[in-house]
Amino acid sequence: MNNKQCILSLIIFIWAQSSLAADWPKFELTSTDLAHSLKAQTIDISHDPVYKSAKQYQAYLLSDIIKKLAIPDGQHSEDWMVVFTATDGYKVAMTYPDALQEQGYIAFKDNSADSNNWQSFKFGKKTITPEPYYLVWSKAGLDEWRYPWPFQLVTVSLQPTTEYYGAAAPTNSKNPQVKNGFSLFSRYCIRCHSVNLAGGTVGPELNIPKNVSEYFKEQELAGFIRNAPAYRAGTKMPSFEALISAEDTQAIVHYLKQKKSEKVQ
Ligand code: HEC
Incomplete structure (x- = not known):
């Protein structure tokens, strides 16, 4: 590839990236003033699968966040995914109807942590915390494949299922x-x-x-x-x-x- 081709493909790459990023309704958990626009609640979790114990969190209702993201006119909500993105770019998605079916919460503080907002846990060989945001479900015994518990979340966005899964x-x-x-x-x-x-x-x-x-x-x-x-x-x-x-x-x-x-x- 010569220089001109290289620059051209870089421009196309950046354009493709920005047009993708711009298209989907997105909620930045970290840059939005959540405390003003959402109501914090105290929630009890009888069995947290990450900590493997009972927990109490300060959290926002997931449905309140999803309601701030509009699905374009004329589209059906069942053809959309709710996508959760973590600090390292890791993504977890669930269908839009599933995300509203059960009581999901975006937690921002663990009530049993003393000085910090969070307690740490072992993740592979590392010791980490769910900071800044963690998706939790209040009902006990839900299927974790269907109702995932991703942590270190930074955004919640909507994407059409066919876009998210591409050729599959x-x-x-x-x-x-x-x-x-x-x-x-x-x-x-x-x-x-x-x-x-x-x-x-x-x-x-x-x-x-x-x-x-x-x-x-x-x-x-x-x-x-x-x-x-x-x-x-x-x-x-x-x-x-x-x-x-x-x-x-x-x-x-x-x-x-x-x-x-x-x-x-
Ligand atoms: C945790 C990872 C994992 C999940 C989840 C999983 N699979 Fe698999 N699957 C595998 C692996 C690894 C193999 C390869 C061979 C083996 O270990 O038996 C396999 C093999 C298969 C095969 C046989 C393919 C071949 O040519 O031998 C089929 C079909 C299949 N999986 C379908 C599914 C379907 C459908 C689901 C969802 C219901 C699923 N798998 C979920 C890991 C997974």
Whole structure:
């Protein structure tokens, strides 16, 4: 690449980045004067999965923050994701309806911390805190795949599902089973698997060059998805038997089969 091409591609890159960033409704948790625009509450958590104990926090209601972000006119809220971004750029998303379904809170202070706002916890080899913001759920026993607990949050934004998941999203989303299947796939699978090279890399790509349904026996595919450890000793794929019904597993299979005819080049 010569210098001119290099500068041109840099400009295109920056343009693409800024147009992406500008398009989606976004709430900056750190730069907005939250204390003035939102009402702080004291909330009790009977079992915090990060600290593995009961906790009490000072927090803002998540729905109050989401209500400040407008979905563009004529769009359906079920086609949008709520995206939480952490200080290091790590992103966690949940569907818009899920984000409003249960009582979620954006916590900013741990009431049992003495001088600081937070107590530290072990995260891998590091000792960290959830500062500045931490998403928590007041109801006990919620599915943590569906209602995640990300910490060190700096922004809450909205993004269309098809944008957020790119080529993994179904093009033909009219079919309700495919739509439901993708919604489940994005909740339980995409963090480890890519489809059309969009998604995680812990597990194998499931569509390129061959769709998994092109080489797996169909009746075994659903069985494997629900309970991989019953097929392969030592697999890194967890069992989903307690979380995903047989019917929902079929919807995931429908989605995966649909992607066979939507391969990226
Ligand atoms: C924690 C990571 C993880 C999650 C979450 C996960 N998988 Fe997997 N999956 C794997 C790994 C790793 C493999 C590779 C082989 C193995 O370990 O059995 C795999 C294998 C597979 C295979 C077999 C692919 C092949 O060609 O052998 C399918 C199909 C599959 N996963 C589908 C799913 C679906 C659908 C979900 C969501 C319900 C899911 N996985 C969730 C990690 C994961």
